[in-house]
Every structure is written in structure tokens, then in C-alpha cells.
Amino acid sequence: MPQDKQTNRRIVLASRPHGAPDASNFRLESGHVPTPAAGQLLLRTVYLSLDPYMRGRMSDAPSYVPPVAVNEVMGAGTVAIVEQSQHPDYQPGDWVVSQNGWQDFALSDGRGLFKLSGPVLKHPSWALGVLGMTGFTAYMGLLDIGQPQAGETVVVGAATGAVGSIVGQIAKIKGCHVVGIAGGEEKCRYAEEVLGFDTCLNHHEEGLAERLSRYCPDGIDVYFESTGGKIFDAVLPLMNSKGRIPVCGLIADYNSTAPASGPNKLPLLQSAILRKRLRVQGFIISLDYADRFAEFFNKMSQWVAGDRLVFREDVVDGLDNAPETFIGMLEGKNFGKVIVRVAGDKP
């Protein structure tokens, strides 16, 4: 069912998942396209970003943002076209980054919109990836918290993911030894041959801790944490004194439903933090760094324009495929930044 201009398709949260989400947690609905009032815009979704953090918003556990309410549209960053405008700053046909969520149309009063112009319009969906939230997460987490120095060793989990792939490439630009970890041979080959990582280790194979130790002969100075679980267990013993661990995600734990079984590894982490004088710091890009978006966007645009960075998208067509794509992403089935193309990319 393609997008048309008379119908607003919306995917709502039908029920809260217990553990891994499945198709029954989502419901596709149809409604009327809303009409903008004075000061408002009507936005039509072209690209929809799917990201692991959305799993957290499907639960009602306490978190940094309120959860999505049951029967409400799933939230998401989107690239959209202005379809109608009653707002002086926008014209029909303008491209914007917005928060339409998993639906075809949304109204906006202009707050929080980011108008796209210039080279990014060659790949508008990149404004959700390398030039958007995930690139921004990689840039600030690595540079502001990780503070990598030339010659240091940087380890990146989810090495070919939307964030990890950028983290590793920025670390290479900064002169670091970069070791990635990814799920599968093909992803590892891509990280080494295309992204330029020094090494990428397949965590589906046995002996991750031993292999990681071999490929980090000088220990690890920065570990960019987006996975948690067994990768963290392998990394921790190799961290060097004064090491830094920016924490931007924990995809391995998002679907867990019960306390993890023992032994209790908390004292091990505490002891490592103390003995090695580690800095472990969580961040939420939209809350912690909103005032540095322009700095990021300019610098990253230069790197992209100068072919210093490669960016891979995993594009799926059709809004109705969003739930299945999202479920697969949490299992690591995607290869690159997950984007749903909701409509053709011509205005």
C-alpha cells in the first residue's frame, strides 16, 4: 500500500512488549490527512529513521523521555517535505528533518525543524544518519567523552551500525588504531575493507576475549559502548589506565525481561573503574549536546564532501514494513543505518 495524499497511515503501539517485540505490538491504522491552521505546516514523510533507542520508549520503565502511550503513533525522526504551509518561514517543497513518527503526515508549528539545503539534498536520508542524530551521537561521544589521541586504541562495538561505523572512521581520521566488533564475516570484511578499520572481529565466533586481546596488543584506551553484554565483558579486562568508555546504547540488554543470572559482575566493573581510573559516562545526544549541532554538522559535512567518510544505509521500502524491520534490527539483521523509505524521494 503506497503513500497517497488523501490518507494518513500510522503505525501505533498496540501493546507493550515483554522481551523482544513482535508484530502484535504494532498496528497499522488509516486516518484523514490533517489540515494546517495558521502558523502550522503539513509535513509529508519521505524517510523514517529506525533506531535501537525506540525499544526503550515502547516500555513504561522510567527513562529520560516519556514512553510512547499505547494506541499512540510510534515516535521517530523523519525527513519530510512541506506539503502545505501557513508558516512564514516555510514553502511547499522545502525539505526538513522533523519528528513525524511512523506515519505519512504530521502537523508542525516549526519548532524543532531543521531545514535541509545544499549538498545534503543529494542524499536527504543522510540527515537521519551520518549528518543527523546517529552521526552526531558518534561525533560527540567519541570526541567529547572518548577524547581519542593519535596512536591510542579505540574499540567499537556494532562496528558497521549507524553509529559505530562513524565512530571508527572518525577515530581513524584522528590517527587511532581501530578495532571493530560485528556480527558476521561479511560485516567484518566491510569494516576492514571499506570503512578502513585496522581489524574487525566477528562476535559470532568463539574466543572473542582472546582474539580481542591479540588485536589490541597495547590495550584499549577508548571503548565506544553501544552494545553491552558479552562484548563489554571481553573489553573490560583490556582497558588501559585512564581509559574512557562513552555509553550511548546497550542493545544486548534492551529485550531482557529478568535480572541477569550470576555471577554478579558489578564488583568487577567497580574495581576496574577504581584501579584503572576509568571514566564511564552515559550520554543522550539530544539532551546533552543540542547546542553543538552546528559544529558537528559543519565538520561532518566537510568530511563527507572530502570522501573521508563512508556511510552505508539499509533502506527498506514501505511504511508497513517498519515493524518487521525494527524487530530485525534489534537482532542485528540490518547492515548499516536502517531507513524506511515511506514515499518516493521526489517531491
Added chain:
Amino acid sequence: MPQDKQTNRRIVLASRPHGAPDASNFRLESGHVPTPAAGQLLLRTVYLSLDPYMRGRMSDAPSYVPPVAVNEVMGAGTVAIVEQSQHPDYQPGDWVVSQNGWQDFALSDGRGLFKLSGPVLKHPSWALGVLGMTGFTAYMGLLDIGQPQAGETVVVGAATGAVGSIVGQIAKIKGCHVVGIAGGEEKCRYAEEVLGFDTCLNHHEEGLAERLSRYCPDGIDVYFESTGGKIFDAVLPLMNSKGRIPVCGLIADYNSTAPASGPNKLPLLQSAILRKRLRVQGFIISLDYADRFAEFFNKMSQWVAGDRLVFREDVVDGLDNAPETFIGMLEGKNFGKVIVRVAGDKP
């Protein structure tokens, strides 16, 4: 057996402890007093500092400093008098802070010595406490990593200990709401009535988590970690967004011999770091802040001179009592900074 000037009594590490140390891990020996060569000093120990970190140095697990070798003198910070000098910068009778270890006499070439003069000579042993390593740890950990702001809530484990008592008082000077945790009613009363903490909770009583929640109605912004264990478990759920956790010690875990039993609380900590954007940072005062000692010493001396700070010592007489005192300190039997008076404090 008191100190005399013909004999050097030394307490050596007889064997490495498995779990909590006992008397058999230490051995008292006697030897000759060494003679300084050109450029050297002979130092006589007057005060000996006992600190929890020494437990780590009795083990040969990897750590930030090499362990004490078996049959070698236990290391320690000391306040000493220059007994003989072949060094142009020192005269007999000078007071210094040195690293003599658990013995009566030691040679020095002057490196790493800190000469005492002025008001600190009224309480020379304070150069091992409020004006020495433990005060420095409190000062830098709280102010540089914790960065407390007026009106924020600061929680201090081991509230009446050498470090915690100073942390809480500095936090009060900075205008914070300060909640301490200590083992026993008497310590708690002291923290509230003498140190000026807003509240101090006895962790020997039941329901610590519930009581802590009640006395931190606005959550916790800074937790100064020196204990680990059940206190950390009670603190973590109450941490506010952007909270800071300086980690200077983990006394609850120092004697553990096996992995802690489950459930595995590591994912809980990781999740809290991410969701609450916490900064958890370990530090070793001598390695991380050596260049800021003068700043600390001047500021802390002002506070002490202005009666802004109270400092309590738990002084034990006699070098031969050091092992038993150290063992008791790891069990929380001390009340204040533990000092062994090795000799009378008159030159």
C-alpha cells in the same frame, strides 16, 4: 617495645592474605639503623598512616602500583623527623612527610619529601589526614570529579572515615544537602552533630534503601564512592540525571576471594549510566592530581584555620599494634583517620 635509636623495627609482609588479612600475614623484625651516605637523610618515623588501599598492595593482583613483595616492609605514608642529614636542604629536627613504611627508620635522598612548617606543626599527624593524602583525595574527588553545585544532594559512604568526613564537610561549605552513611549509631550522631551533615544513616540497620530514599527527596546528584557493596546498591536507583560518581575506594570488596554471587547487577549499572547519563570515574590521587597538591594544601589549610572543618583521628600507640589496627580498620572498627603513633611526638 618502644622506639629506640639503636634498633630499626620493621613490619614486613610475611605472606599474602586470602580474603581478610590476619596476624599471620605480618611479621615484626628488628635490624640495625642504617647510616646515610652523601646526599641522604636518616628519617625517624613518628606517625604512620594506615589506609584501606594498603589491602590491595598485599595482593599480587594487577594494580596501579606494584604489590609489596613478601618479606618486604609494608609501605605507608609517614610523618618523620630528620635524625641525621647529609643533604643540603634538610637539618636534623626538620619534620617531613615521607614514605617510610611500617618501620622506625628509613633513608631518603630527599625525593618525594614534603617539609612541614607553620601551623600544621601544631598537629603534625594531620599532614597524613586532612592536610595530606586523605584530605587531598576528598578535595579533588569531590570538587574536580563530583563538581557539586549549591542545593544539590551529595551522599557520602563511610561518612566518618578519613576521606568521607572531609567530603561531607566540603560539600556543606559548597551549600549542598549532605547525607552520610556510616556503621553504627555513634558514628551517625557524630556525623550529624559534629561534622554538620544534614543526615547520617546507619547501614547496620535494616531498610537502608528505603531510608536513603526518604532522606534524599530530590534524588542524589553526587555519590562519593569509597565503599561499594550494599551501599552502592541503595544509591544507584536514586541517582539523578547527569549525576557524578567519583570512585576512590571499594572497601566492601577488598577482602573478597571469589566472584560475587548473582544476580548479575552489571547490566543494571550500565543501564543507569546510559539512561541517567551518569559519569562514573575512578581516580588515584597520587597519580591523577600530583600537580594540584599546593592548591589543595593552601585551601584546606584556610578552612582548617578558620574552623570550617573538623577532623577526627583514631590514634593507636606503638608500631607493633599496626597489624591488628589495620585488620580492624578493614572491618570498620576505627572511628576517624587511623594513625599509629610510632614514637612520642617530641623530637
